[in-house]
Amino acid sequence: MTMATMNDALAGAHGKGHKLGRDLAGLAVILGLAVVGYLLFPNNLALLTRMTAIALLVLSLDLVTGYCGVATLGHAALFGTGAYASGIAAVHFGITDPLLMLACGILGGAVAGLVCGVVILRAHGLPQLVLTIALIHLFHEFANKASSWTGGSDGLAGIAPDPLLGHFEFDLWGRTAYVLGIILLAVVFALLRLVVRSPFGMLCRGVKEDPIRIRAMGASPKLALMKMYVISGAVAGAGGALNAISTQVVGLDSLSFTLSAESLVMLVLGGTGSLFGALTGTIVFMFFEDIVSAANPFHWLTMVGALLIAVVLFAPKGLYGTLAGLAARRREARR
Amino acid sequence: MSAIFEVRNLKRSFGGLAVTNDVSLAMAPGDRIALIGPNGAGKTTFVNLVTGNLTPDSGDVLIGGESVTRIDAIGRVRRGLVRSFQVTRLFQEMTPAEHVALAVLQRDGRAGRMFGHFLAMPEVMAEVAELLGKLGLSELMHRRVSKIAYGQQRLLEIAVALALKPKVLLLDEPAAGVPQSDTGRIEQALADLPADLAVLMIEHDMDLVFRFARRVIVLAAGTIIFDGSPSEVTKDARVREAYLGSYANAGHAA
Ligand SMILES: Nc1ncnc2c1ncn2[C@@H]1O[C@H](COP(=O)(O)OP(=O)(O)OP(=O)(O)O)[C@@H](O)[C@H]1O
Ligand SMILES: [Mg+2]
Numbered sequence: 001m002t003m004a005t006m007n008d009a010l011a012g013a014h015g016k017g018h019k020l021g022r023d024l025a026g027l028a029v030i031l032g033l034a035v036v037g038y039l040l041f042p043n044n045l046a047l048l049t050r051m052t053a054i055a056l057l058v059l060s061l062d063l064v065t066g067y068c069g070v071a072t073l074g075h076a077a078l079f080g081t082g083a084y085a086s087g088i089a090a091v092h093f094g095i096t097d098p099l100l101m102l103a104c105g106i107l108g109g110a111v112a113g114l115v116c117g118v119v120i121l122r123a124h125g126l127p128q129l130v131l132t133i134a135l136i137h138l139f140h141e142f143a144n145k146a147s148s149w150t151g152g153s154d155g156l157a158g159i160a161p162d163p164l165l166g167h168f169e170f171d172l173w174g175r176t177a178y179v180l181g182i183i184l185l186a187v188v189f190a191l192l193r194l195v196v197r198s199p200f201g202m203l204c205r206g207v208k209e210d211p212i213r214i215r216a217m218g219a220s221p222k223l224a225l226m227k228m229y230v231i232s233g234a235v236a237g238a239g240g241a242l243n244a245i246s247t248q249v250v251g252l253d254s255l256s257f258t259l260s261a262e263s264l265v266m267l268v269l270g271g272t273g274s275l276f277g278a279l280t281g282t283i284v285f286m287f288f289e290d291i292v293s294a295a296n297p298f299h300w301l302t303m304v305g306a307l308l309i310a311v312v313l314f315a316p317k318g319l320y321g322t323l324a325g326l327a328a329r330r331r332e333a334r335r
Numbered sequence: 336m337s338a339i340f341e342v343r344n345l346k347r348s349f350g351g352l353a354v355t356n357d358v359s360l361a362m363a364p365g366d367r368i369a370l371i372g373p374n375g376a377g378k379t380t381f382v383n384l385v386t387g388n389l390t391p392d393s394g395d396v397l398i399g400g401e402s403v404t405r406i407d408a409i410g411r412v413r414r415g416l417v418r419s420f421q422v423t424r425l426f427q428e429m430t431p432a433e434h435v436a437l438a439v440l441q442r443d444g445r446a447g448r449m450f451g452h453f454l455a456m457p458e459v460m461a462e463v464a465e466l467l468g469k470l471g472l473s474e475l476m477h478r479r480v481s482k483i484a485y486g487q488q489r490l491l492e493i494a495v496a497l498a499l500k501p502k503v504l505l506l507d508e509p510a511a512g513v514p515q516s517d518t519g520r521i522e523q524a525l526a527d528l529p530a531d532l533a534v535l536m537i538e539h540d541m542d543l544v545f546r547f548a549r550r551v552i553v554l555a556a557g558t559i560i561f562d563g564s565p566s567e568v569t570k571d572a573r574v575r576e577a578y579l580g581s582y583a584n585a586g587h588a589a
Contacts, residue, residue, distance in 0.1 A: 199440045199448045202433055206426050212388070213424040217499065218412030219441045227447070 023193050026276065027186055033283075034182040045174040047290060049246045052181035055282040056188060056239025057259075058266045059275060060109075063232040065264070066272035067196060068225055069208035070120065071129055073260050074136030075236065077116055080255025081139065082109035082237025087156045087250040088149055098161040098170070098180065102241045109237015110230050112139075117229030121222055133257065140255050155251040159244055170245070177246035184242060188235055192275055195231065204228055265304075269311055271318025280320040337400070339364050339533050340416065340503040345394035347384055354380045355391070356557035362503060364531040369538055369548035369565075373578055377557040378537045379421055382505050386418045387411050398503065415502030419495075419509060421537070423488045427481040431472050431491050434480070435463045438498035462498070469527065470494050471520050486513045493521060497528070504528075506536040510543055518543065553577065 037048045057079045064070045085108025089095040095104060120131050143150045150156050163169045168176040195201055203224050206214045211221035244250050253259060262285075270281020288307060293300040315322035338361040347355040354377045362368065372378055383389040385396050387408035395404050398414045406414075425434060436453035439462050440446040453459050467473050470490040475483050480491070489512050496504060510518045518540070525534065525547060538544050544551065544565070551568045553561035555577035561568055568574055 195449050197452050198450050199437070199446050199453060201449075202429070202437050202453070203441070203446045205429065206437060209426040209428060210424055213420075213426065215408045216386070216388075216412060216418060216420070216424070217438050217441050217495070218409055219446055220409055224447075 023190065026193065027190060030182070030186050030189060030279070034178075038178065042173075045178045046246070047286070049174055049178045049181045050243065051282060051286045052178075052185050053239040053243040053246070054263065054266070054286065055185055055279055056242065057236050057263050058270070058278045058282045059188065059192060060232045060236035060239065061263050061267050062272060062275065062278040063192070063196075063228055063235065064225075065267060066274065066277070067201065067208065068204050068228050070225065071264075072120065072132040073129060073257065073264060074116070074120075074132035074134075074139075075232075075263055076254065076256055076259035077136050077139040078109045078112045078233040078236035079240040079243075079259065079263075080143070080250075081112035081233075082106065082240030083244045083250045083254045084108065084143060084150055084156065084240070085237065086241035087159050087244040090159045090161065090244075091156060092149065096160060096162045098164050098245050101161060101245055102184070102238060105237045105241020105244065106234045107237070109233040109235070109240060111233070112237070113229045113231070113233020114226070116233070117226045121225050121229070132260075136255070136257050136260050140252060140257070143252055143255050150250070150252075153252055155249050156244075157249050159248040159250070161245050161248070170248075174246060177242075181242050181246065184238060188238060189275060189279075192235070196275065200224070200227070265308060267318075269308060269318055271321025271324075274320060274324070276324070277318050277320040281318060284319060338362060338397070339399055341395075341397040341400075342385055343395040343397070345381070345384055345396070346392045347380065347389065348392060353557050355384055358394075358554070358557070358559055360552065360559065360562070362533040362535065364502075364533055366533040366535070366550065367548050368533075368535045368550045368552060369544040370535055370552045370554060371538065371541075371544060371568075372554035376554045376577075378554055379507055380557075381554065382418055382507050382537070385411075386416060386505065412499065416505070417496050417499045417501035417503070418505040419492050419507055421507040421511065423485070423492045423512075425480045425488055425491060425495075428479060430475075430477050430479055431467055431483070431494070432460075432463050432476045434491060434495050435466055435498045436460075438495050439463065442499050466494050466498055467491075469520070469524050471517065486517060489513045490517065490520060493524065497524065501532065503533045504535070506534065506538075508537050508539065510538060510540055522546065 038045070041048060057075065060078060061072070061075045065072060082105035086101040086105035089104040090101055095101060116135055119135060120128055123131050144152055161170055164176050164180060170176045203214070203219060207221040207224050214221045240254060243254060266281040266285040267278055268281070269285055270279065271277030289300065289304065292303045296303070311319060317325055340362040343359050345355050345358045346353065358381060370378055380389065384391045387406065395402055397403065398411065398416050401414070403411050403414060433453070436459050437446060439459050440448070440453065464473065467476055470493065472487060472490060472494065475487060480488060489509065493506065493509050496506070509521055513521065522543070528534065536547060548565055551561070551563065551565050552559055553568065553574050560573045560577060561571050
């Protein structure tokens with residue numbers, strides 16, 4: 001080994017240690033925030049659990065938008081399908097074990113991801129964006145019409161999950177659902193860290209920047225994007241299932257254009273292309289929404305708009321992206 | 336020797352202009368060919384056509400005797416036909432190490448792996464370090480492409496192509512934009528390639544052409560006007576005329 005390759009090998013090893021540290025830090029932050037949330041808002045665990053479910057949706061969106069460059073305004077299709085899959089499994093098929101319901105949601109989301117992927121990835125750019133909007137409306141309308149299965153506009157009620165692992169009842173305070181959600185989020189986060197740093201994650205970043213270069217390497221951009229869409233569907237489906245299990249009802253709003261657009265707003269707010277960014281955006285947006293809508297129910301949307309404009313203008317990489325960029329620059333300057 | 340790569344009667348025109356006009360050629364393993372010709376002669380278009388980046392109007396492309404005319408660009412790469420781009424196509428947000436690692440992993444069918452990190456794969460890193468070392472990019476291995484000089488990006492473009500271990504390698508002006516002091520690295524990297532690899536290099540630098548090629552093909556206005564040994568090419572009347580014509584035109588346009 002020459003001196004240069006030695007140094008590089010060392011740099012590589014160093015980089016790896018650094019990344020592992022960030023993984024553990026990420027998990028610690030999630031669990032730490034979960035504890036703080038529990039202590040600060042013991043009477044509002046339902047909001048925190050909803051936040052966790054939406055965080056899964058935004059993480060899922062980040063996979064296709066942030067990592068692969070596919071802009072979509074229809075991502076709630078995957079979340080809502082997951083929610084309905086687990087709700088229908090419980091109501092119509094008697095699958096009331098919460099972990100099995102979760103599995104149904106994940107599966108449903110993955111299938112929806114496959115379907116959406118097949119349609120969306122046929123187009124590029126603006127037509128692609130229009131397709132995503134068309135899809136979410138189709139999914140919404142389908143769920144509305146299939147009311148014998150979905151309850152239509154009344155929502156799918158009567159979801160009664162068994163105690164978790166046969167022991168932990170889904171109590172009125174929502175503690176069990178909260179803990180389930182946090183564990184789910186932590187597991188998904190850890191798995192996604194693995195995926196985005198794997199050779200496959202690298203391939204997807206390449207697809208985002210230059211699909212022609214990827215093809216010239218002999219890899220198929222489309223196949224990579226399809227795989228990512230299915231993974232993304234599984235993650236969003238898990239979020240949908242969590243929502244179904246914790247609220248015990250699934251409404252058409254879980255399959256709406258509004259939720260799709262909001263999740264994109266949250267992602268941009270936090271910063272695309274980073275799992276931490278997705279989490280930051282969700283937490284900030286949902287707290288902001290909760291606080292501001294309580295303080296001023298008439299103008300809260302205006303305030304959300306103002307916040308978003310401020311972030312896009314002054315921190316175009318999102319809240320987390322901008323802070324991380326500043327920190328990196330400071331670290332470099334100190335060297 | 337039988338042809339590893341063959342093009343038969345390739346044609347393509349853009350808006351009535353025949354940019355590739357009935358081009359045929361065959362390459363055998365071990366060939367070192369320089370494809371030269373004035374600006375706008377259709378050299379890059381030829382590469383785009385044979386690699387599947389463009390569709391020909393008519394004609395056939397064969398790799399190892401198999402017709403790949405109806406096979407897409409990806410399939411042709413997998414059959415061993417690899418190109419580099421005249422205008423660098425790299426991932427600005429990625430490092431040279433990531434580029435070469437991705438190429439190596441893809442070549443070995445492991446680019447779809449969803450766990451592990453290439454830095455922790457010693458066999459991949461060994462290849463990455465060797466290839467980048469050969470092209471003088473070791474120091475920049477972990478720096479983002481957007482932060483490295485264009486000349487070095489050109490070298491990385493070649494490293495990516497080599498990492499795919501092609502059977503037929505098409506280099507589109509590999510030395511253009513590379514500082515004179517670094518072109519030696521390209522030559523050395525090419526000299527170190529396996530002897531049975533067939534290489535076709537498009538190049539304007541005639542010194543480089545004469546040192547590299549054992550066969551020179553001249554393309555002008557979409558047609559091959561010369562195919563022979565380097566010593567003959569400068570004596571050929573049609574070649575001189577083509578180049579003089581193009582310089583005259585260039586002078587006229589300016
Ligand atoms: N996609 C296209 N549409 C229309 N015309 C094109 C297209 N691609 C190439 N051409 C034209 O075909 C001709 C040949 O272009 P090409 O890039 O193949 O030349 P070249 O020999 O590689 O030149 P250079 O030495 O400058 O790289 C040019 O006149 C160019 O304008
Ligand atoms: Mg060219």
